Amino acid sequence: MRQPKRKYVYEERRYVIIASVVFVLLIFTARLFYLQIIDDEYKGWADSNAFLKKTLYPARGVIYDRNDKLLVYNQPAYDVMLIMREINAFDTLDFCKTLGITKEFFIKRINDIKDRKMNPGYSSYVPQVFMTQLATNEYGIFQEKLYKFPGFYIQNRTVREYGYPNAALLLGNVGEVNRKDIENDRYYVSGDYSGRSGVEHSYEKILRGEKGVEVLLRDVHGRIQGKYENGRHDVAPVSGKNIKLAIDVELQAYGEKLLKNKKGSIVAIEPSTGEVLCLISSPSYDPGLLVGKQRGQNYAVLESDPQKPLFDRSIMSHYSPGSTYKPAQGLVFLQEDVITKDKMYTCAHGYTFRGGKPACHGHVSPLNLTAALATSCNSYFCWGLHDMLDNRRFYPTVQDAYSAWRDHMISMGYGRRLGIDLPGENRGYVPDSKFYDNVYKRRWYSSTIISIAIGQGEISTTPLQICNLAATIANRGYYIVPHVVRAIENDVLDTLYTRGRPTSIDRMHYETIAEGMRSAVLYGSCSGLNLSDIEVCGKTGTVENSHGKDHSACMSFAPYRRPKIAISVYVENGGFGATNAIPIARLMLEKYLYGEIKPETKYLETEIMNRVILPFNVQ
Numbered sequence: 001m002r003q004p005k006r007k008y009v010y011e012e013r014r015y016v017i018i019a020s021v022v023f024v025l026l027i028f029t030a031r032l033f034y035l036q037i038i039d040d041e042y043k044g045w046a047d048s049n050a051f052l053k054k055t056l057y058p059a060r061g062v063i064y065d066r067n068d069k070l071l072v073y074n075q076p077a078y079d080v081m082l083i084m085r086e087i088n089a090f091d092t093l094d095f096c097k098t099l100g101i102t103k104e105f106f107i108k109r110i111n112d113i114k115d116r117k118m119n120p121g122y123s124s125y126v127p128q129v130f131m132t133q134l135a136t137n138e139y140g141i142f143q144e145k146l147y148k149f150p151g152f153y154i155q156n157r158t159v160r161e162y163g164y165p166n167a168a169l170l171l172g173n174v175g176e177v178n179r180k181d182i183e184n185d186r187y188y189v190s191g192d193y194s195g196r197s198g199v200e201h202s203y204e205k206i207l208r209g210e211k212g213v214e215v216l217l218r219d220v221h222g223r224i225q226g227k228y229e230n231g232r233h234d235v236a237p238v239s240g241k242n243i244k245l246a247i248d249v250e251l252q253a254y255g256e257k258l259l260k261n262k263k264g265s266i267v268a269i270e271p272s273t274g275e276v277l278c279l280i281s282s283p284s285y286d287p288g289l290l291v292g293k294q295r296g297q298n299y300a301v302l303e304s305d306p307q308k309p310l311f312d313r314s315i316m317s318h319y320s321p322g323s324t325y326k327p328a329q330g331l332v333f334l335q336e337d338v339i340t341k342d343k344m345y346t347c348a349h350g351y352t353f354r355g356g357k358p359a360c361h362g363h364v365s366p367l368n369l370t371a372a373l374a375t376s377c378n379s380y381f382c383w384g385l386h387d388m389l390d391n392r393r394f395y396p397t398v399q400d401a402y403s404a405w406r407d408h409m410i411s412m413g414y415g416r417r418l419g420i421d422l423p424g425e426n427r428g429y430v431p432d433s434k435f436y437d438n439v440y441k442r443r444w445y446s447s448t449i450i451s452i453a454i455g456q457g458e459i460s461t462t463p464l465q466i467c468n469l470a471a472t473i474a475n476r477g478y479y480i481v482p483h484v485v486r487a488i489e490n491d492v493l494d495t496l497y498t499r500g501r502p503t504s505i506d507r508m509h510y511e512t513i514a515e516g517m518r519s520a521v522l523y524g525s526c527s528g529l530n531l532s533d534i535e536v537c538g539k540t541g542t543v544e545n546s547h548g549k550d551h552s553a554c555m556s557f558a559p560y561r562r563p564k565i566a567i568s569v570y571v572e573n574g575g576f577g578a579t580n581a582i583p584i585a586r587l588m589l590e591k592y593l594y595g596e597i598k599p600e601t602k603y604l605e606t607e608i609m610n611r612v613i614l615p616f617n618v619q
Helices: 003-038 040-050 092-099 103-114 136-148 179-184 198-202 249-258 295-304 322-335 369-375 378-390 398-411 433-440 446-454 463-474 507-523 581-594 599-610
Strands: 051-056 070-082 128-134 152-162 174-176 193-195 212-218 224-227 243-245 264-270 275-282 478-480 485-488 500-502 537-543 551-558 565-571
Touching: 070 136, 092 103, 092 136, 103 128, 128 136, 128 152, 136 152, 193 198, 249 264, 249 275, 249 581, 249 599, 264 463, 264 581, 322 369, 322 378, 322 398, 322 446, 322 463, 322 507, 322 537, 322 551, 369 378, 369 507, 378 398, 378 446, 398 433, 433 446, 463 478, 463 507, 463 537, 463 551, 463 565, 507 537, 507 551, 537 581, 551 581, 565 581, 581 599
Parallel strands: none
Antiparallel strands: 051 212, 070 128, 070 152, 174 193, 212 224, 243 485, 264 275, 264 565, 478 500, 537 551, 551 565
């Protein structure tokens, strides 16, 4: 009776032993799987014993202007790399002296590299960046002593160089990637560089190329013995693609000189293509300041400058358009049958309404649309807005009428981003009817918001949008999204930058507005743009400024038929449009259309270049 019981106990023990063995095997298997498949640390240790995988960085694509002038290119630079586990005892003071750094910097840098919060993915077996962008002479000195500093080696890199001290905000700059960049794009590792702004940022994936790798074999002492299997596993880097900009660097540089010691912007577009000929914001800076080891220090200085040289006014500003908005108003009124080109309105030196009287300078009265554009009559466009919003034969409510008005403005590129191929474009602002309903409790009329008739009040625009309107009128009813890149090596531009975008306004109405802008140059407020042998069209703008002197603005295109250039100029605190914006626009037109400034205009060039509107401390 006892034998079966003993047999049962032995059977039970056998199952326990088998289960224990299986459990131990599972633990070992899981550990091996973790070490060999999941944990990069062990793999890094194993690989680093036998191999050194050196990243081969590609040459970044170079950048030319529209006339093949070299704007941005590469120069050799060198990074000091280290593999933490291979560092042995060495003379730290000699190391610091060789690189021109302090011992405190050395200690901090080593600690920062080991900090996994600051340096995600850190491994003591993987190469890390200790110091970047050594100049050629610094590299030579360090290379001679490199044998004294085990665990350190040199990584060949390139840094950007600039052919001209211009177009800094447009070109952008290249800087070290941050943690977010690394998380969002597996291409980058700590110590890599990417475009941080401008064209460098917008076209980063095109300019950066593809990294390569060189696999070097080590001996048991860690010394490099040459390429592994004669380079069979090496991958050559692929250089970034070159880019040709639409920018004319000579025109860009000239415009920057005209705006020196002034705040503002100049934008020029080729109407038939949407190509941006210049994109100027003042103040600006020399792009060479943000290259090399002094980049961080220089950036901090520029960022703290009260004149805001890092702020691109051409695409980021919130400017009231002033009277440059009147051609758009005329287009809407014509399209909605509020007026005809011969419609006459009276101007008694201003438009009188219950809340006030927007003043107007003296001119003939009554007058039609062509004369109103030529003389920049405020009353005419106030009456037009009154008739559109308050005359119930057009729309049943003021909200409906205003929404129709706003839709036309949106179709012309106001109140939204145009889509230029640069980061940071501001959309401007054209409020919707709900905005006014909330502010005025649904009790509002044309007189409540009459200032928008002359480009004031809640309306805000960018100089790019103002120039785009000039280009649209030049094209008689369509525009191509403005773009600064003209061509990409072995590639094509996005169709966004090649197809015309019609507005909601009929072509025939653009002919009427163009005629009015031509009259403004012949006998009106834009007479300063009149060239003897080229028909120029223009519109001034004197923008009210509650914080100081009025802003000076204008827009123009030329020639009247088959236009080659559209331009907008905005000078903060520049006074009347004819005082500063018009002379600058004239000089820019001469520079582009003639290739030089005519002798009879040289006096104007000297006067504008020497004119200081606000004090500046920008070099």
